[in-house]
Amino acid sequence: MTDTAHDLQRLAASGRVPPPEVMAARARRWGWWYYVEYWLRTAKAWAQSIVIYMIGEPLLYLIALGVGLGTLVDSGVGTVDGVSYLVFVAPALLISTVVMSTGGELTYPVMAGFKWDRLYYGPHATPVTPAQIGTGQFVGVMLRFVVQAAIFWAIMVAFGAVPRGVLVSALVIPIGVLSAAAFGALLQAYASTLRDEGYQFAFVQRFVIMPMFLFAGTFFPLSSMPIYLHWIGWISPVWHGTQLARQVTYGAVETVWLTIVHVLFLSLCTLVGVRWMRRSYTQRMGA
Amino acid sequence: MPPVTSPAAATGYPIVVAEDLTKVYGQNRAVDGITFSITSGESFGLLGPNGAGKSTTMRMIGGTLTRSGGTMRVAGLDPAERGPEVRAHLGVVPQQDNLDEELTVRDNLIVYGRYFGLPHSYLRTKADELIEFAQLTDKAKSKTTALSGGMKRRLTIARALVNEPKLLLLDEPTTGLDPQARHVLWDRLFRLKEVGVTLVVTTHFMDEAEQLCDRLIVIDHGRIMAEGSPRSLIRDYATREVLEVRFGAQRNAAVVDQLADVATRLEVLPDRILVYTDDGEAALEEISARGLTPITSLVRRSSLEDVFLRLTGRTLVD
Amino acid sequence: MSAPSQDRATESAPVIPEFPTDRPLAAIYGRNARSVIERGFKVIARQNWAVLVSGFFEPVLYLLAMGLGLGALVGEVSGPGGSSIPYTAYIAPALLATSAMNGAIYDSTWNVFFKLRFARVYHAMLQTSLGPMDVALGEIFLALFRGFLYACGFMAVMLVMGLVTSPWAILMVPVALLIAVGFASVGMAVTSYLKSFQQMDVINFVMLPMFLFSATLYPIEVFPEVIQWFIKAMPLWHGVELMRHLAVGFVSGATLGHALYFVAMTVFGVWFTTVRLRALFLR
Numbered sequence: 110m111t112d113t114a115h116d117l118q119r120l121a122a123s124g125r126v127p128p129p130e131v132m133a134a135r136a137r138r139w140g141w142w143y144y145v146e147y148w149l150r151t152a153k154a155w156a157q158s159i160v161i162y163m164i165g166e167p168l169l170y171l172i173a174l175g176v177g178l179g180t181l182v183d184s185g186v187g188t189v190d191g192v193s194y195l196v197f198v199a200p201a202l203l204i205s206t207v208v209m210s211t212g213g214e215l216t217y218p219v220m221a222g223f224k225w226d227r228l229y230y231g232p233h234a235t236p237v238t239p240a241q242i243g244t245g246q247f248v249g250v251m252l253r254f255v256v257q258a259a260i261f262w263a264i265m266v267a268f269g270a271v272p273r274g275v276l277v278s279a280l281v282i283p284i285g286v287l288s289a290a291a292f293g294a295l296l297q298a299y300a301s302t303l304r305d306e307g308y309q310f311a312f313v314q315r316f317v318i319m320p321m322f323l324f325a326g327t328f329f330p331l332s333s334m335p336i337y338l339h340w341i342g343w344i345s346p347v348w349h350g351t352q353l354a355r356q357v358t359y360g361a362v363e364t365v366w367l368t369i370v371h372v373l374f375l376s377l378c379t380l381v382g383v384r385w386m387r388r389s390y391t392q393r394m395g396a
Numbered sequence: 397m398p399p400v401t402s403p404a405a406a407t408g409y410p411i412v413v414a415e416d417l418t419k420v421y422g423q424n425r426a427v428d429g430i431t432f433s434i435t436s437g438e439s440f441g442l443l444g445p446n447g448a449g450k451s452t453t454m455r456m457i458g459g460t461l462t463r464s465g466g467t468m469r470v471a472g473l474d475p476a477e478r479g480p481e482v483r484a485h486l487g488v489v490p491q492q493d494n495l496d497e498e499l500t501v502r503d504n505l506i507v508y509g510r511y512f513g514l515p516h517s518y519l520r521t522k523a524d525e526l527i528e529f530a531q532l533t534d535k536a537k538s539k540t541t542a543l544s545g546g547m548k549r550r551l552t553i554a555r556a557l558v559n560e561p562k563l564l565l566l567d568e569p570t571t572g573l574d575p576q577a578r579h580v581l582w583d584r585l586f587r588l589k590e591v592g593v594t595l596v597v598t599t600h601f602m603d604e605a606e607q608l609c610d611r612l613i614v615i616d617h618g619r620i621m622a623e624g625s626p627r628s629l630i631r632d633y634a635t636r637e638v639l640e641v642r643f644g645a646q647r648n649a650a651v652v653d654q655l656a657d658v659a660t661r662l663e664v665l666p667d668r669i670l671v672y673t674d675d676g677e678a679a680l681e682e683i684s685a686r687g688l689t690p691i692t693s694l695v696r697r698s699s700l701e702d703v704f705l706r707l708t709g710r711t712l713v714d
Numbered sequence: 715m716s717a718p719s720q721d722r723a724t725e726s727a728p729v730i731p732e733f734p735t736d737r738p739l740a741a742i743y744g745r746n747a748r749s750v751i752e753r754g755f756k757v758i759a760r761q762n763w764a765v766l767v768s769g770f771f772e773p774v775l776y777l778l779a780m781g782l783g784l785g786a787l788v789g790e791v792s793g794p795g796g797s798s799i800p801y802t803a804y805i806a807p808a809l810l811a812t813s814a815m816n817g818a819i820y821d822s823t824w825n826v827f828f829k830l831r832f833a834r835v836y837h838a839m840l841q842t843s844l845g846p847m848d849v850a851l852g853e854i855f856l857a858l859f860r861g862f863l864y865a866c867g868f869m870a871v872m873l874v875m876g877l878v879t880s881p882w883a884i885l886m887v888p889v890a891l892l893i894a895v896g897f898a899s900v901g902m903a904v905t906s907y908l909k910s911f912q913q914m915d916v917i918n919f920v921m922l923p924m925f926l927f928s929a930t931l932y933p934i935e936v937f938p939e940v941i942q943w944f945i946k947a948m949p950l951w952h953g954v955e956l957m958r959h960l961a962v963g964f965v966s967g968a969t970l971g972h973a974l975y976f977v978a979m980t981v982f983g984v985w986f987t988t989v990r991l992r993a994l995f996l997r
Contacts, residue, residue, distance in 0.1 A: 158915060165919065173926035178784075180936040181801075185788040194787075308765050315768045315775075323779035333786045459741075460840050462996055480744030480843045488841035494834035498757045507756060510749035511842035559842070 136236035143237055144245025145252070152253065159253070167261040170202045171195070171268050174328070190330060192272070192359050199270035200281055200354035201327040201347075203261045207254050207285045208347050211293035212318045214250045216310045219300035222246070223393065233394055243390035247297055247383065251286055258285035265358070273360045280357040288350025291375040292321075294382025301389040321347045349374050408436035411471060411563055411594055412457060418465035419452050419618075426452045428618035429466065436562065439595040441605045441612030443700060445710070449618040450598035451491055454567050457596070458483055471562070484512060487556030491567040491598075493548045495540040501551060502527060502536045509558040522558060529584070530554035546577030553584060563594045570604060582607055602700035614700075614707060621707040626700060633706045634698035635660050637676035641683065641690035642668045651688050658682045663705055672702070742991055743847040750839065750852025754859075769860070770867040773813040777871065780805055780931065791933070794955075794964040803877050807957035808930040810868050810886060811893055814861055815950055816921070818894035821857035822901030823917055826994075827908060836995060846995035850902060850987060857898050858891055865890035872961075880963025889960060889973070893953040896976040899983025906987075906994035924950045949979055 126132075136143070152159070179194035189197040222229040222242075229242050237245075259282050265271055271278035296313070303309055324338065325331070325345035332339075342348035349371040355361035356368065412434040419427040427449040434440045442450045455461035456468060459475025459482050468475055475482040496504050505523040506516070514522075527536050530550040535543060543551065549569065556564060569585070570578040585608060589595055597608050605612055606626045614621040614629070622629055639659075643651055645667065652664055655671060658679045663670040673679045676695030683690070704710070758766065781802030793799035829835040839849050865887045872878050901917075908914060927934070927941075928950040934942050945951050956972035959965055987994075 162915070162919075166922075169923050169926055173923075174931075177927070177936050178932045181788045181791060181932045182784075186786075189787060308762055311765055312768060315772055319772060319775055320779075323775055324783070328779065329783040329787055334783055458841055460837075460996055462992060476741065478740050479742065480746075480845045480848075481740070483841060484843035486841070490837065490841065492834065494838040496753070496835055496838060497833060498760065499753075503756060507749070507753045508838065508842065510752055511746065511839055511844045513744075513746050513749070513843065 133236045136238075136241075140237035140241035141244040141248065144232060144242050145249045147232070148246055148249030149252070152249065163257045163260045164264075166206055167202070167264040170206065171199060171264060171270070174202065175199055175268065175270065190355070190361060195268065196270050196272060196359050197355075198328060199265050199268065200358045201351040203258060203265065203281055203285055204288050204350040204354050205322050205327050205347055206261065207258050207289045208292050208350065209318055209322060210254065210257065211250070211289055211296050212310075212314055214253070215247075215293050215297040216300050216313065218246070219297055220303065220310075223301065224304075229390075229394065239390040239394035240387035242394075243297065243301065243386050244383070247290075247294060247386065250293060251290055254286045254289045255282065258282040261285070271358045273358055278358045281354045284350055284353045284357065287372075287375045287379070288346045291346040291350075291378035291382070294379050294386055296382075298382050298386035298389055301386060301393060321345045326351055346375060346378055408438065408594075410434070410469075411436040412596070413469045414453075414457075414466065415468075416466035417453065417456060417463060417468060419449070419456065419461070420464040425618050427456070427463075430613075430615070430618070430620050431466075432613055432620065432623070434563075434594065434596060436594050437592050439589050439597065439608055439610045441609030442596070442598040442615055443600070443602075443605045443609075443612050443704070444598075444615035445600055445704075448615045450615060451567050452618075453615075454565050454596070454598055457565060458486055458488055484559065485562050487559065487561035487564040489553050489556045489564070489566045489569055491571070493552050495548060495551060495555070497539065497541050500537050500539055501532055501543070504540060504551065505555055505558055508555050512559045514559065519558070526554040526557060529557070531580075544577075546573050546580065549573060549577070549581060550584065553581070557588075561593070563596065564588065566595060566597045568598055568600070570599075570601070578604075602704075605700055614704060616704075616708050616710075622703065629700065629703045630698050634702040635672040636674045636698060638696055638698050638702060639671040639673060639676040639679045640668050640694040640696070641671060641680075642692045643688070643690050654686060654688060655683065661706075670702070670705070672698070739845075739847060742845040742988075744843045744845045745848070746844055747848045747851035747855070749844065750849055751855050754852065754856040766860075766863075769817070770864050772816075773809045773864075773868055774871050776809050777802065777806055777875075780809075793962055794959050795962070797962070797964075799962065802875065803879075803961070804958075805931055806872050806875075806877050807886065807961040808928075808954040810865065810872075810890055811950065811953035811957045812925050812930055813864060813868065814890040814893040815897050815924075815953065817861050817864060818857055818897035819901045819917065819921060821853070821860070822898040823905045823908075824914060825857075826853065826902060826905050827914065830995070840995055846991040847988065849995065850991060854895065854898050854902070858894055861891055861894040862887070878961070880961065882960045882963040882965055885960050886957055889953075889956055892973065892976045892980070893949075893956075896949060896979035896983060899980055899987050901983075902994070903983060903986040903990045906990040924948055929954050949975065952976065 175195035175198050179198070182189065182194040188194075229239070232242055233239060262279060262281050265281075266275055266278070299313075300310070320341060324334065324341045325348040326342050327347065331342040331348065352361070352363060353368065353371050356363060410433050412432075414433070415431050416429045417427055417431070418425070418429050430449075430453065442453060444450050452461065456463045457470055457475065459470075459479035462476055470482045471485045473482050496507060499507060502523050505526050506519045509519040509522065510516075527533055530547075530553065532543075532547060532551060532554075535547065540548065540551065553566070553569070566585070570581055573581065582604075585595060585597075589608075595608065597604070599605050599608075609626060611623070611625050612629070613623045622633065624632065642648070648664060648667075648669055652662065652669065655662060655669065659671040659673050661672040663672070671679055671683075680693055680695065785801035788801040790798045791801055791804050793804055830837075836849055840846065869878070869883075869887060872883075904917070927937075927945050928948060929945070930950075934945050934951070937945070952972040952975040956969060956976075959969040959972070
């Protein structure tokens with residue numbers, strides 16, 4: 110405790126704090142980043158287990174589904190899309206696992222921020238705005254995905270699953286993050302609209318994320334499903350991301366306009382999602 | 397032993413007997429060898445600051461926490477050996493409400509009664525009576541998440557009465573409630589006491605202990621510091637009145653020496669000085685006569701807060 | 715004699731059953747698990763039914779995607795006894811075993827942990843004349859009931875898809891319950907050691923590889939023999955093999971052996987959980 114009058118004077122008004130207008134101006138510009146800093150600080154506590162997970166998951170999936178399941182496929186049809194099953198499935202698994210991770214990062218933590226732990230209301234009492242809080246959390250999670258995608262890519266290289274070359278295949282990292290952003294922004298926006306305890310997340314998990322993992326061209330080309338199911342792929346960020354990823358890892362052949370559609374679709378989802386999320390945060394926390 | 401004030405207790409029997417009760421968590425002796433006995437029909441308090449070991453003691457009475465040492469008999473049984481049977485005698489109101497949030501108010505009462513093996517025929521009428529007792533008639537079909545803090549507390553108490561227990565354990569019953577809700581609750585508890593239910597209350601509120609308890613033990617660091625009725629404790633450990641004076645943070649310490657002879661006893665706290673005396677007004681006049689005019693002054697009756705301060709050198713709520 | 719019923723005491727005296735003295739398990743068992751089950755059904759009745767039903771879809775989605783989509787790439791594989799069977803028929807029994815495992819583990823770990831730490835449902839139960847064993851038995855029964863519904867649903871899907879080719883397949887439903895009770899009993903004991911949600915993730919670290927490697931989607935012969943032995947020590951592999959044998963009616967001594975594995979696991983799990991009950995609930 111500072112008890113003397115002098116200490117108290119220094120505590121209450123040292124003269125080293127800029128005027129309120131200056132602080133407000135800084136927050137107007139950088140508030141979102143301040144929340145990213147906060148997010149990274151809290152993430153540090155889990156960093157160890159997250160890293161183990163980010164290394165363990167690609168190893169497990171590539172061994173089990175690439176190598177193990179691959180043995181069955183290779184002795185069945187031989188090659189898929191002109192390459193071995195491991196090479197075919199690896200980029201898709203990268204996209205899928207990164208996108209699926211949004212299901213953990215941008216659902217319950219959002220509910221915790223608004224309702225359970227009310228974490229958002231601390232920064233809300235500062236010049237940082239609700240929209241900046243939402244954006245900060247989104248950017249923080251995307252930073253995590255950069256690391257996650259990079260680790261997955263490195264393991265793919267180690268498995269020899271990138272015939273197009275190490276350098277070009279590194280593009281799966283931005284593609285993975287873009288795919289996660291496309292789905293994650295929409296998910297975060299949706300999560301921020303929920304007032305109830307969030308059994309809806311179980312629905313999202315079972316009826317959106319899981320089908321996307323299973324039916325959006327991850328384990329088999331979309332074309333091997335009946336035509337009336339192809340729409341599941343068309344509306345899935347996972348499929349668009351996977352198609353791009355396959356081009357850069359093994360040179361899957363696709364028409365240029367389709368490639369443009371993939372990029373546009375993912376960008377558009379991100380843009381719409383972020384705008385919706387920012388507006389929803391602002392409305393919910395009262396400007 | 398101090399005089400027993402409850403009429404029912406005069407003819408009562410020992411319903412809880414604890415000897416050398418101990419609970420150790422690693423290095424921390426949460427309850428450190430306490431001995432007490434509760435007579436049926438009386439209203440017994442455990443008073444102490446947060447972390448003193450009150451809730452731990454309560455949970456050992458019900459056998460929902462295993463003790464580390466000592467003996468305990470509740471209605472003649474050992475809760476550690478015969479937990480379910482012991483708890484059939486008890487009504488428990490925990491510190492934190494643990495109502496079933498997935499059920500309605502009425503279903504909370506019925507389902508809870510089923511845990512005692514009570515038949516539906518009994519519970520149907522009992523639930524209605526308890527809802528009335530808890531003044532929740534128009535909320536009977538609501539989920540518990542829709543209740544206010546005071547309502548939840550009343551429902552928790554009503555729920556604890558479903559098995560018509562001989563012994564009601566109340567852990568911090570009014571913590572976190574607004575003054576009005578507290579008084580409503582105290583009124584409910586008074587009525588129960590009047591019809592002979594034994595109450596065991598933990599609290600860190602002096603006024604609550606004074607209102608509700610015939611007899612209490614003061615606990616600090618897991619040990620009993622004193623035992624008696626609120627009145628006898630105040631008589632033994634404090635004076636009739638207290639004069640609180642403030643001279644400002646810088647001056648309090650400086651004037652203490654000049655106050656020594658106006659009081660039976662002095663306590664110097666960071667922000668004020670407590671002057672223990674039988675006549676507060678006279679002491680204040682004397683202080684003013686010496687030219688030591690305080691910034692603020694207040695004369696009040698002594699309370700259990702003063703007893704605790706005397707016993708431990710600390711204030712109860714900090 | 716409490717206040718609210720004072721004036722009506724005569725018409726409704728409480729009837730708390732008498733306890734026989736000195737019976738075994740008196741400290742942890744109040745012989746009233748039924749009331750815990752009743753509470754569970756009351757909650758299910760009020761619950762969002764769609765959530766309950768949606769649990770059934772997960773294995774079905776896997777079956778459709780992997781069976782039909784991937785099956786087109788794989789073709790036929792060799793089933794129990796070496797006969798050639800379609801890929802869908804190969805994975806369906808494995809998915810039922812996995813789903814039984816997942817449901818049981820979810821109910822005995824996450825669900826128990828949540829009710830213990832956050833909803834405080836068990837706190838309320840244990841301040842009555844219930845003991846921890848009543849709570850454990852009640853919760854395991856409810857988990858099995860859900861498991862039973864899902865297993866029946868999945869069997870119906872298999873029937874419709876023409877994947878049931880042997881009368882032995884009817885035993886797949888009780889076997890799903892056997893697998894579930896094995897995992898649930900061990901899972902509950904494990905939960906007694908857990909302190910935070912982060913530690914819960916350890917459970918996923920065990921479950922995911924078990925699903926990916928236990929001959930669920932492809933035979934384990936693709937791996938070196940050392941790894942095969944390791945997989946064969948894990949419970950899910952036995953569950954998958956057991957289901958597969960029953961599905962095609964290839965029943966032998968090995969089938970019984972796999973079943974005995976789960977009987978042993980259940981006995982161990984129940985003993986383990988009973989020992990840990992105080993640590994789980996009375997802390």
